[in-house]
Amino acid sequence: MEPLVQFFYILLPFLRDWPEWLALTVIGIVAALLMFGFVAIFALFAIWLERKVSAHMQDRIGPMEVGGWHGWAQTIADTIKLLVKEDIVPENADRILFKLAPAIVFTAALAGFAVLPWTQDFIPADLNVGLLYILSVSSFAVIGILMGGWASNNKWSLYGAMRSASQMVSYEIPVALALLAVVMNAGTLSMRHLVMAQSGNILDWNVFNFFPLTAVAFIIYFVASLAEVNRTPFDLPEGESELVGGFHTEYSGMRFAFFFLGEYANMYVVSAIATTVFLGGWLPPFEFLSFIPGPIWFVGKAMTMVFIQMWLRWTLPRLRVDQLMYTCWKVLTPFSFAIILLIGLWKVI
Amino acid sequence: MEANQILFIAIALLTVLSAAMVAFSNKLIHSAFALLATFTGFAMLYVYLSADFLAVTQIVVYVGGILILILFGVLMTHKIYSTTKKTAHNSLIVSLLGGILSAGLILFIISKAPWAPLLAKGFNPTTAIIGKEILTGYLLPFEIISVLLLGALIGAIYIARAEDK
DSSP: OOHHHHHHHHHOGGGGGSOHHHHHHHHHHHHHHHHHHHHHHHHHHHHHHHHHHHHHHTTOOOOOSTTSGGGTTHHHHHHHHHHHSOOOOOTTSOHHHHHHHHHHHHHHHHHGGGGOOSSSSOOSOOOTTHHHHHHHHHHHHHHHHHHHHHHTTOHHHHHHHHHHHHHHHHHHHHHHHHHHHHHHHHOOOOHHHHHHTTOSSGGGSGGGTTTTHHHHHHHHHHHHHHHHTTOTTSOGGGOHHHHTTGGGTTOOHHHHHHHHHHHHHHHHHHHHHHHHHTSOTTOOSSGGGTTSOHHHHHHHHHHHHHHHHHHHHTTSOOOOHHHHHHIIIIIIHHHHHHHHHHHHHHHHO | OOHHHHHHHHHHHHHHHHHHHHHHOSBHHHHHHHHHHHHHHHHHHHHHTTOHHHHHHHIIIIIIIIHHHHHHHHHTSTTTTTOBOOOOOOOHHHHHHHHHHHHHHHHHHHHHSOOOOOOOOOOOOOHHHHHHHHHTTTHHHHHHHHHHHHHHHHHHHHHHTGGGO
């Protein structure tokens, strides 16, 4: 039985008396709502953090007024503003596709949360092909972005969508290859088993395995995942100096908010994959720290990765399109192939 | 009716209706995007048959690769905004005859086919078995496919870079 179903059965014993399909449906809906709540709260916090980080890096102080303490309520105010804004659909837009696109992008981002292992017992679905599943649902986001870019009937949106799609499709290859280097050693695609294989102290984490080979794979994964989620230095799809706002130029109000929410959820998902595959998931770095519960380690490690993403955003300039393709095809891809070969060799010897 | 059957009917409806949209939609771009639902429906059917690896691969290959290629092709079509699908008008009798003949053929095959009853086995992981089979029993087809794909890759690069000469 799924660990999550067991978790709910222990939490709410009366679910056992219900017919199985009803109990499973209720558990599924509740889990999905929990994840949605997490995404919403995470995005509120991450947007505030991004503003503070960017401000401090530019020697400013950022939002300070709303809510009192360091402007903590700034994003809540912004969200309310977005909610009450007029919902504009351009006259020549393809109405159906225009309205569908944010839903698809956000669904793709939320679907990734289904296999994230928060602790040994709390994982919404411990799929046998978990890692592959997360890579596959990310391709829905590409379709959603292309849909939004085309339906807006705006050349900047279309250019942004095309750039975004080609970038995400290209960088899927180094992402998959870098993860394959670890999967080859662990012999499983299940997110839970990937973490369980790393138990021990910090030196047993995959990032220090086959030192320095998997460490390089981790760096390749991190760089490529930045491109996957369209973050700086790979944020050409929304380069405001050339494309206004990229694929979401025409979006306003709640639909824009959903694109934004999807983007921040994706930031968390790629950080959580890095945490699971390379940084030991919910495991503490040292044995004596194991009194701190697993979810805190998991979220803490993932948030550290999110912070590094923000840090890079305000440190590095944007790449050109040719540099983007050069980095992917001539640097990251050959290096990840070399790492797979070397790890294979290491294992044979 | 069991919940299981309701789920199956919902998945089948999604697949068939979106496939109908692909075939009958007036706008080319709508057909292309309707393929997304069709491919997802296929993947769901694979999950229903407890073929988890196949389902995920279906999404990676068809949604992540082929559908994006199709979309790029459609988006780069000249004057896509005003292009409508031009259905050829063949004579009614010939097309009716062809349709009835192929429907009869398919019905005949369906009536003869030995349908396997739904397997009562549990949800067993298939990834490891598929991997072993590909590298043992089916090694030759696997290698032939990889050589074929390599050829296609080199050919595509050659065609794309032909202007340099």
